[in-house]
Amino acid sequence: MALLDRINAPEDLKKFSPGEMTKLAEEIRKGILKRVNTLGGHLGPDLGIVEATIALHYVFNSPTDKFVFDVSHQCYPHKMLTGRKDGFVNPAGHSEISGYFNPAESEHDTFVIGHTSTSVSLATGVAKARDLKGEKHNVIALIGDGSLSGGEAYEGLNNASVLGSNIIIIVNDNEMSIAENQGGLYKNLELLRKTHGKAELNFFKTFGFDYYYVENGNDIQTLIEAFKKVKDTDKPTVVHIHTLKGKGYAPAVENKELGHWMTAGFMDEKENSSDKFSESYESITNKYISEKQKEDKTIMLISPATPGATAFGQEFRKSLGKNYTDVGIAEEHAIAYSSALAKNGCKPVLGILSSFVQRTYDQLSQDLALNNSPAAILVYWGGISPMDMTHLGCFDIPLISNIPNIVYLAPTCKEEYIRMLDWAVNQTEYPAAIRVPFGSFRVSGKEDTTDYSILNKSELVHSGSKVAILGLGSFFELGLKLADKLKETLKIDATVINPKFISGIDKELLAGLEKNHEVVITLEDGILNGGFGEKVAGFLGKTSMKVLNYGADKEFTDRVPLDELYKRYRLVPELIVEDIRNIL
């Protein structure tokens, strides 16, 4: 890795010859593959942006010039050029470096970034700050074609274009979102590619941007030339570069969707050991939708650009035909669209990740809940998690459950999930969301025949005394373990309750506990603030029972191992027993 060794900061790159830069690109590619094969991570987006990143750092002067990368999942080459190559070439150093922008790591990362479509807005603020302070430097936003479908990107473009000073937006057009791009905009990008940017009809020019097109966005010298042309411009400018997603790793080029994000060890496996035949909440969902579609042509499965994450596989989507839509990265539209479908007699089912539900709060409230539209929303990846701070799944409970009219359900096992899914899809009274358990798959072996239209009815799983445990959704099992531990250590036969509903509490059941319980324990797989347990505490505040709420603190955690988080939040039977002992 001779060449990369010579780069500790971007200025070192400026001494490189064209030939050296080409070789450097290959070294960077090897670094990307090495890291992703060790840790898992974004592959296609990073392989495609190698040359552009070299050219950007060659032409501009970071950190004086400011880069803002959209999502920043394509920042691996950037990190290698800004003093963090150990995160790529040296397996021991991989986990020290995150897969996203992080100012705590380096002054070359302008913001913590992980969600989509934010770069242009942020860059507009950076540029305005520069102007207010009378400084001179370039502000460069990098945004992928896929990210352009999000509303915030558009709001940013609309405002960046009238900034009246330097802002350079690099549109990295690799002809893909996470899956395929969706929407009319992409026909215009296609036209621009076909005409090498010469078509009169130009989305970016409608806003008034100066516009440049680079057909070979994987050629360093061509890119350098283009970037030199716009450097120090005093006008809002778009440079549209055409790149190849996955470049340099054939499987990621052949299947760009699968190559977007790869799990650790992908290069070592003989064949992709797919678990698609083992049962999971995801497989149950897809099977249910497929069967439903045979009898009901108004079923409509919707993904906001994350079909891979929700396991809506390519074959499955194809089999649904007109009954599947990917709306692109456009969560706001996804909810409004679902609401309208439901209100007009169809059966929309939206699959969305917990971390991205928060991109559409107003639509959940106004377009969906106010209209009481009976859409079904499946929330995936919810729960306390060891993920990056930008993709935590612990905020959806306060977000969804405090909006009127929405019924938010928490299944604890396969049987309940099937029953809830069937209810959510077929009922016509409420917006219904289900928190699909993430991680473990539990089979109770007992058919669920609950009528979920009777709202907020919890299940009394075991009737004991002194201590009552409410184990919500994926933490129901923790509740069972806690009950065992209480019996074992304090000889307490605790009551165990499966709340089932996140969006409301079973007041009758809770009030009835007072006659033979002293302590109520709530367990939830998310932040405590604004969540389920506090509602129980609020309701029981007038009783003589004590209430202990367990869940996550209000904090952004960054790649903290799950067992460490569980200890921190005392989500461990032994620790909870200790707390109970202290207040009994």
Next chain:
Amino acid sequence: MALLDRINAPEDLKKFSPGEMTKLAEEIRKGILKRVNTLGGHLGPDLGIVEATIALHYVFNSPTDKFVFDVSHQCYPHKMLTGRKDGFVNPAGHSEISGYFNPAESEHDTFVIGHTSTSVSLATGVAKARDLKGEKHNVIALIGDGSLSGGEAYEGLNNASVLGSNIIIIVNDNEMSIAENQGGLYKNLELLRKTHGKAELNFFKTFGFDYYYVENGNDIQTLIEAFKKVKDTDKPTVVHIHTLKGKGYAPAVENKELGHWMTAGFMDEKENSSDKFSESYESITNKYISEKQKEDKTIMLISPATPGATAFGQEFRKSLGKNYTDVGIAEEHAIAYSSALAKNGCKPVLGILSSFVQRTYDQLSQDLALNNSPAAILVYWGGISPMDMTHLGCFDIPLISNIPNIVYLAPTCKEEYIRMLDWAVNQTEYPAAIRVPFGSFRVSGKEDTTDYSILNKSELVHSGSKVAILGLGSFFELGLKLADKLKETLKIDATVINPKFISGIDKELLAGLEKNHEVVITLEDGILNGGFGEKVAGFLGKTSMKVLNYGADKEFTDRVPLDELYKRYRLVPELIVEDIRNIL
């Protein structure tokens, strides 16, 4: 009102001659003016859309054909043509009819609508439902040029354009948002108007829409011709009509911003009895910003298109020059932009209405809080209110206060507000939001010297015993009244606490209450679910004290008088005393 009398449903309109329609337009205008003068309401948008509404109902067949109006604040003519003229011509019937779409009123209103930029997304869902069910009818979205700046509108356009079937989007271009339009898009609309739609560079065509332009959007017969041309089209189509906001009422045409929404009695007043010289939280804010700007050129006041509602008057904005930006209806951008300004050494102050904060949750979390950007956010109109169900201000507490890192403050009087504002603007550690009290203006007469960088420190206003009252922000006065009532009726000398911080509780103070208190009362001007009181209840759950939370239920209320809501939620000293008596 002879002509309007003949219309009880849209089909009655179809028998009208062109001359009669022209006269009808005048009657409708009178109805608009009459209602707004009686109740207050949207004036300019409705006066401008009279002819288009007549033409739409003449050409299309509602409710078979489906109309979706953006914001729906321009629905007054539509309501008069769909059996609800009493809401306009008959003062006794005015309050029966709301100022927005409402399916509970009429089958001609397709959704409850009140927030901006939703119509295209909703209409896309309506059209897709039609296609799935094999039905045939037109789906028509009406959207103003101002609403086009919002991200959801764009996400909708991007998806509507590839629907592959009938959807007709009427762009009502009156050259205004609530205040002036902002952004590059509007230069393209200007170009299209200047060229009568013939310019090659066409925002709508970039998505692939069929496009038609109507220069005289206030001429019924021209509009009828245009709408007939696109009726039953099988392609996603945009009809861009140029209208005059406020048409028919000269003052609303002359000052389109002021004419957007008028208070009751505006036609009767000799002169506008402006209260701009009386002191208010709004006037204090503006004075502070003006003075700050003299010494610090990095201050930046930002409005997401609602400068009128936050009392950023025309003169005041002008005086700020480069230190004021209206970003258009683009709350997502507003937060990201503020975050970037703050992170780059400037002092952004964003003024936003409570009901619109929810349009930008993800940006509050990702762009702002994760980056710990020290922007100042002023939340106006927060609190339980008698407003339309689409514009309630009671959800911001759970929304903002459950996001990590954001400090959310609740001043109870002028002195605290000034101190908090000064702190929020000048500190560099936290995203800081302030809930500007709405309605009453309280002067304590006592300078506030609190250091708000010591987080979550409440003020012990009066140290009593037995009962402790936490009166949050605008409900602090209710707390004082409750204390008086407790003394008077139960002879209890209650402790009174001013929490000051919404985003965190004063654990030390609360825990210390246990030694001589039996009951803790929390009062908050918003919904209980996910709010402040439940956090107090959760924290005190392990103590022997009882906790009673007071605030609003989780429900959408629609124009319910405030005293009725207060009674419903027992937010009345007498009722709370009763509750306390029952549990002591």
